Amino acid sequence: MGHNASPQQNGVGEFHPRVHDAITNPQIRANFRKAMDGLMEKRQQAFPSDEELERTRELAAAIRLRALSKLPELLEKLEANLIAQGVKVHWAENGDEACKIILDICNGKNAKSVIKGKSMVSEEMELNHYLEEHGIEALESDLGEYIVQLAEETPSHIIMPAIHKNTEQISDLLHEKTGTQKSRDVEYLTAEARQQLRERFEKADVGVSGVNFAVAETGTLCLVENEGNGRLTTTVPPVHIAVTGIEKVVENLEDVAPLLSLLTRSATGQHITTYFNMISSPRKEGELDGPEEVHLVLVDGGRSNIYQDDELLDTLRCIRCGACMNHCPVYTRIGGHAYGYTYPGPIGKILMPHLAGLDDAKDLPSASSLCGACGEVCPVKIPIPKLLVRLREESVAGDHRHDNSVVKGRGAKRKGMEPLIWKGWAKMHKHGGLYRSGTGLATVLWGLLPDALLSKGMGAWMSCRTMPKLAKTTLHQQMKTRQQVQASDNNQRENAGDL
Amino acid sequence: MSSIKLYPPKPKKVYFFGTCLVDLFYPDAGMAGIQLLEREGIEVIFPQDQTCCGQPAYTSGYHDQAREVAAAQLALFPEDYLIVLPSGSCAGMMREHYPELFAGYPEEALAREISGRIYELTEFLLHVCHMQIEDKGEPVRVAMHTSCSARREMGLGDVGPSLLGKMAHVEVVEQERIKECCGFGGAFSVRHPEISEAMVTDKVAAIAATGADTLITSDCGCMMNITGAAEQMENQGQDSHFKGEHIASFLWRRCHGS
Numbered sequence: 001m002g003h004n005a006s007p008q009q010n011g012v013g014e015f016h017p018r019v020h021d022a023i024t025n026p027q028i029r030a031n032f033r034k035a036m037d038g039l040m041e042k043r044q045q046a047f048p049s050d051e052e053l054e055r056t057r058e059l060a061a062a063i064r065l066r067a068l069s070k071l072p073e074l075l076e077k078l079e080a081n082l083i084a085q086g087v088k089v090h091w092a093e094n095g096d097e098a099c100k101i102i103l104d105i106c107n108g109k110n111a112k113s114v115i116k117g118k119s120m121v122s123e124e125m126e127l128n129h130y131l132e133e134h135g136i137e138a139l140e141s142d143l144g145e146y147i148v149q150l151a152e153e154t155p156s157h158i159i160m161p162a163i164h165k166n167t168e169q170i171s172d173l174l175h176e177k178t179g180t181q182k183s184r185d186v187e188y189l190t191a192e193a194r195q196q197l198r199e200r201f202e203k204a205d206v207g208v209s210g211v212n213f214a215v216a217e218t219g220t221l222c223l224v225e226n227e228g229n230g231r232l233t234t235t236v237p238p239v240h241i242a243v244t245g246i247e248k249v250v251e252n253l254e255d256v257a258p259l260l261s262l263l264t265r266s267a268t269g270q271h272i273t274t275y276f277n278m279i280s281s282p283r284k285e286g287e288l289d290g291p292e293e294v295h296l297v298l299v300d301g302g303r304s305n306i307y308q309d310d311e312l313l314d315t316l317r318c319i320r321c322g323a324c325m326n327h328c329p330v331y332t333r334i335g336g337h338a339y340g341y342t343y344p345g346p347i348g349k350i351l352m353p354h355l356a357g358l359d360d361a362k363d364l365p366s367a368s369s370l371c372g373a374c375g376e377v378c379p380v381k382i383p384i385p386k387l388l389v390r391l392r393e394e395s396v397a398g399d400h401r402h403d404n405s406v407v408k409g410r411g412a413k414r415k416g417m418e419p420l421i422w423k424g425w426a427k428m429h430k431h432g433g434l435y436r437s438g439t440g441l442a443t444v445l446w447g448l449l450p451d452a453l454l455s456k457g458m459g460a461w462m463s464c465r466t467m468p469k470l471a472k473t474t475l476h477q478q479m480k481t482r483q484q485v486q487a488s489d490n491n492q493r494e495n496a497g498d499l
Numbered sequence: 500m501s502s503i504k505l506y507p508p509k510p511k512k513v514y515f516f517g518t519c520l521v522d523l524f525y526p527d528a529g530m531a532g533i534q535l536l537e538r539e540g541i542e543v544i545f546p547q548d549q550t551c552c553g554q555p556a557y558t559s560g561y562h563d564q565a566r567e568v569a570a571a572q573l574a575l576f577p578e579d580y581l582i583v584l585p586s587g588s589c590a591g592m593m594r595e596h597y598p599e600l601f602a603g604y605p606e607e608a609l610a611r612e613i614s615g616r617i618y619e620l621t622e623f624l625l626h627v628c629h630m631q632i633e634d635k636g637e638p639v640r641v642a643m644h645t646s647c648s649a650r651r652e653m654g655l656g657d658v659g660p661s662l663l664g665k666m667a668h669v670e671v672v673e674q675e676r677i678k679e680c681c682g683f684g685g686a687f688s689v690r691h692p693e694i695s696e697a698m699v700t701d702k703v704a705a706i707a708a709t710g711a712d713t714l715i716t717s718d719c720g721c722m723m724n725i726t727g728a729a730e731q732m733e734n735q736g737q738d739s740h741f742k743g744e745h746i747a748s749f750l751w752r753r754c755h756g757s
Contacts, residue, residue, distance in 0.1 A: 016693070023693050329680045333697045367691050369684025369698070370558060372651035392560030399562035401603060413560075422556050426564035429519075430571040432548025460689040464696040465727030466734070468524055475517040475526035479533075479545045 015340065015363035022338040028164060032335045035163045039326040042269025043377070060262050061381040063255045064317040067216075071307065074216040074249045075298065081219025085281040087294045095125025098299045102127065102208065102241055105295055106136055109239055111205035117225065117233035118142035119210030120158050120320060121245050121299055124342045124355065127208070139204070141197050141229040143190065150177045156336030158343060159267050159322040164335050197229065207233035207291070211244035212319070213259060214296075217252040221296065223277040224263060231275055240291040242279065246298050247316040259319055262379035266321040302355045308406045311390060315350050317380040322347075324374035324384060330367060339364065346374035350387040358395050358409030365391035398422075436476055504654075506626040507581070512542045513623075514575070514582045518589040519551040520719040521745075528719065528745030532585040532620045535751055539628040546575040552584075554592040557600065559686050566600055573597075573609050582616045583623050585747050586718050587649025590619040595652055619649060621658045621717050621746055634666040635756030641749075642672050642711035642741070644702070644725060646718035647680050659717055659746055666753055674705040683724035699728040707739040717746045 022028050047053040067074060079089045092098035098121075106114060114136055116122065128138040128149070140149045144161035148154065151173055155161030162170065167184050174180045180192040209230055213222040221242050223230045234240045250256060264270045283290035306312045325331040325345025336344035341352040341361065349364040358365075365388050374384040393399045396419070397411030428434055458467065473481075513536060521529040533543045549572060557565035572593075576582055584590040594617040601610035624630040643659050650656040656678070663671050682688065682698025689695075702725055706714055714729075716722045726743035733739050 016691075019691070019693055023697050029697075329682070329698050330691075330694055333694060366687065367694065369647070369680045369682055369687045369695070371647035371680035371684070373647075373678075373680070376651050389558060389560070392558065393562050394560070396560040398556075398560040398564070399566075401562075418559075419561070422559070422561040422564045425556060426561075426567045429550040429553075429568040432546075432550060432571070435550040436547070460692040461727075463692050464700065464731055465724065466730040468723050468727060471524055471526045473526060475522045475529040475545075476547060476549075478526055478530055479517075480547065 015338075015367070018338040018340055019334050019367075022334040027166075027169075028335050029333065031164055031166050032332050035160070036326050036332045039268065043266060043323060043326065044269075046265035046269040046271065056258055056262055057379055057381050059258050060319075060379055061317065063250060063259060064319070064380045067250045067255070068247065068307070068313060068316055070251075071246070071249065074251055075246060078214055078216040078219060078249055079298075081216070082280075082296055085219050086284075087219070087281060087296055090295060090297045092297055092299045092301075094301050095299065096130075098125050098243060098297050098301075099127055099130040101297050102243065103131065103134055103136070105239065105241055106131070106206050109205060109293075111239070112136060113200075113204050114138045114206045114208055115201055115204035115233055115237060116140050116142075116145070117207070117209035117223070117230040118145050118161070119208065119243055120155075120342065121210060121243050121301075122208060123155060124301060125243075125299065127243075138208075139197075139200050141201070141227075141233055142225070143193055143227055143229075146193060146197060147173060150174070154337070154342070156344065157322060157325060158320055158345075158347075164337065194227075201232045201236045204237045206239045206241060207235075207237040208241045208243060209233050211242050211248055211296075212263065213256050214244060214249045215251075215253055215256060216249055219280055220253065221277075221279040222256055222260070223279065224260065224273050224275075225277070226268075226270075226274045228275055231277055234277060234279055235290050238291055239293045239295070240279070240282075241295040241297060243297040243299060246300055246303050247318075259380075263319050263321050266323040266377065266379040302408075305406050305408070306354045312354070312387065312407070314382050315354065315387060317382050318347055318351070319380055320347075321379055323377040323379065327373040327377045329369070329371060329373065346384045346388075347382075350382075350384055350391060353391050353394075354408065357412075358391065358407055359412035360409065362395055362409070362413050365395060436474075504626075509539065509628050510541065510581055512544060512578070512580045514578075514580050515543050515545050516549055516552070516572070516575075516582055516584045516589070516593075517545065518584055518586045518719070520589075520723070521585055524723065525719045525745055525748075528748045529585055531745070531751035532583070532747035535620075535624060535630070535747060535754075536583065536628075538754070539624070539630065541628075544580065549575055552589040552592045553600075554589060554596075555685055557592065557596060558684075562600065566604070569593075569597060569600060569610075570606055573606055573613055576613055576616070579616070581618055581623070581627075582613065583618050583620050585620040585745065586720075587619050587646045587653050587655060588718050588720055590617050591648040591652035593617045619653055619655055619658075619717070621662055622653070622655050624750075625658050625662055630662070630665075632662070632665045632750065632754060634668050634753050636666075636668055636753040638668045638670070639713065640670045640672055640709075640711050641713045641715050642674050642706050642709050643746075644674075644677075644681060644706070644714060644716045644721055646716065646721050649717060650678065659715065662746065662750065663715065669753070672709040672711050674702075674709050674711075676701075676705060681721045681725050683720045685720065688724060695724075696728075699724050700732070703729045703732055703739050706741060711741055713749070714741050714743045715746050715749050716743065719745060 082089050090101045131138040140146045147162040156164040171182050175182045211221045212224045264273050282294045324347050328345050331345040339348050343351050353361040368388050370385045372385050394407040394410050395413040397414050517529040536543050553565035553569035594614045597610040597614045601607045645659050681702045682695040722743045729739045
């Protein structure tokens with residue numbers, strides 16, 4: 001398989017069969033329900049004051065918007081400052097280019113072993129796979145990522161990659177792959193995994209990490225983590241390569257504090273993580289530790305395309321806290337893998353269509369009841385439901401105002417009977433008279449459930465529900481009758497008055 | 500909601516937009532809503548040319564068609580009376596989405612003006628009419644499901660429970676995960692039937708577990724979804740017995756002791 005056909009960038013198979021497998025798997029259902037309930041509870045406790053939460057969200061959204069509004073300028077400033085501080089900066093148009101840049105750095109150092117901190121961008125570009133194809137071993141050092149890597153899976157959540165597994169499954173996996181004893185004791189399992197990883201840090205030639213915030217004004221790469229593996233990854237090996245999407249830049253250090261506070265509280269309910277790393281240069285003369293070389297790889301990967309559209313631009317505000325998936329009733333039921341893409345859940349539904357194209361990610365925008373729970377908890381106030389509706393429109397090219405839109409795969413779902421059905425629906429519903437004389441049940445079906453007609457009649461609805469009952473008289477008819485009765489009463493009264 | 504909404508004094512006349520779902524499936528709920536408004540001394544005008552707010556096409560992505568239908572509704576409210584709808588979902592469509600739907604069109608100013616006059620029925624009864632309720636009904640235990648549109652788009656999560664809380668003989672019980680979506684989502688329920696089914700099945704189980712006799716909602720989409728699934732589950736031998744009633748019908752009935 002060529003690297004271009006990476007399974008994460010483009011969906012694995014069809015969406016509905018994946019959903020079916022997940023939804024009918026009681027273990028997946030139970031693991032996600034339990035985990036998401038816990039995460040929602042923790043977040044709620046971390047925000048005791050609605051007012052404070054709302055104030056901070058407003059501030060954070062404004063910070064992200066300000067950064068995005070001058071993104072090109074800030075990226076240049078970031079680059080200039082980092083270079084001045086001795087960091088090498090690389091630009092990659094897409095994931096493949098970024099992989100190649102990292103491979104070249106590794107080859108230049110004759111590196112055989114890479115240790116990795118957690119990075120969703122590296123997942124997006126399938127870095128591990130790429131490095132291994134080129135003879136370099138890449139080992140994940142974040143505990144969750146390590147578990148997922150051992151299981152030869154992909155992360156099912158952007159913050160907690162192995163959240164789809166319970167303790168017993170993790171114990172069995174570690175036992176099978178690394179020979180640890182089977183145990184339900186989380187501390188024991190964690191200690192064993194840490195020991196295994198610790199040995200590998202010492203041997204690694206290169207450390208690869210992600211970036212949470214890249215501060216333009218000071219040239220600082222901020223890394224948020226709990227396990228200390230991020231600090232080891234960025235300080236123990238002689239070379240550190242940080243990789244990030246171009247949208248992660250913020251203007252100054254003051255911007256970081258509110259974003260960090262919202263990130264950790266929204267993600268795991270923590271007021272602060274155990275580690276917060278600020279990286280601004282390689283080891284300086286006289287310093288005792290730190291890497292000899294630091295690189296930053298800035299990846300576009302479709303982001304600058306979104307940047308062209310004022311509405312879609314909001315997608316890039318995301319600080320990757322995962323709160324939208326924790327609160328999503330769809331994600332809770334199908335889990336992360338069913339989506340079939342690097343970023344699952346609500347953020348994935350609005351981001352992946354841009355990274356993979358709407359023709360590929362065609363089922364994502366519609367897989368939402370538009371309940372709004374995601375938008376409600378988003379720490380940077382991304383209007384996720386609004387963007388979902390926009391992408392639904394893009395996928396059927398349903399609004400001629402957007403005919404020149406930048407979205408890849410616009411109109412990919414505009415086929416079959418559906419466009420005709422909506423035209424018929426509009427004709428029926430824009431004339432009150434036509435609507436009133438409409439054909440009862442047929443009107444309802446055509447008006448509300450076009451897909452039902454398209455596929456299996458009312459089959460999809462009836463799979464778990466009884467048939468809705470049409471009323472004998474409509475409200476229109478009842479009101480008309482009522483007005484006629486009132487009018488005739490009034491007439492009679494007036495006539496009586498005449499006598 | 501990020502801002503506090505200021506409510507106007509009780510008007511003499513309002514327009515009533517019944518919504519297509521109420522019109523065809525639950526006209527009694529619409530009629531009850533109209534009677535509750537009249538009970539407040541308000542004259543209710545029901546434009547006969549009303550059809551649908553356009554939401555089904557809008558959330559399906561067919562915005563050109565949604566706009567055509569919505570444009571026809573914009574012509575229904577020539578006087579400056581407030582417009583009341585017995586549905587948070589349709590009210591949300593008209594209040595929150597009409598301005599953007601018509602952005603750049605000749606109707607834009609009219610759409611903005613009309614969106615500012617849109618009120619959901621229970622919101623209107625509670626905050627504009629300051630409705631007083633003398634509960635003449637028998638003691639009853641109910642659960643309330645507030646639609647996601649009413650709760651999150653319109654910011655009306657407390658309104659239904661506040662109205663029910665005014666009733667002396669009504670015990671309101673809270674189902675688990677009360678704020679979670681019921682899985683309707685319009686066309687979502689047929690485009691992604693398995694996910695929708697998983698959501699509504701959980702919702703029915705949560706409501707049934709409260710022992711409530713009746714599920715009260717202010718949105719007929721949720722009601723059709725939840726009660727349809729509850730009936731089906733009961734047909735299949737599960738204990739999911741409760742009936743559904745629109746809050747307008749419930750309030751009207753309790754006010755008259757029937």
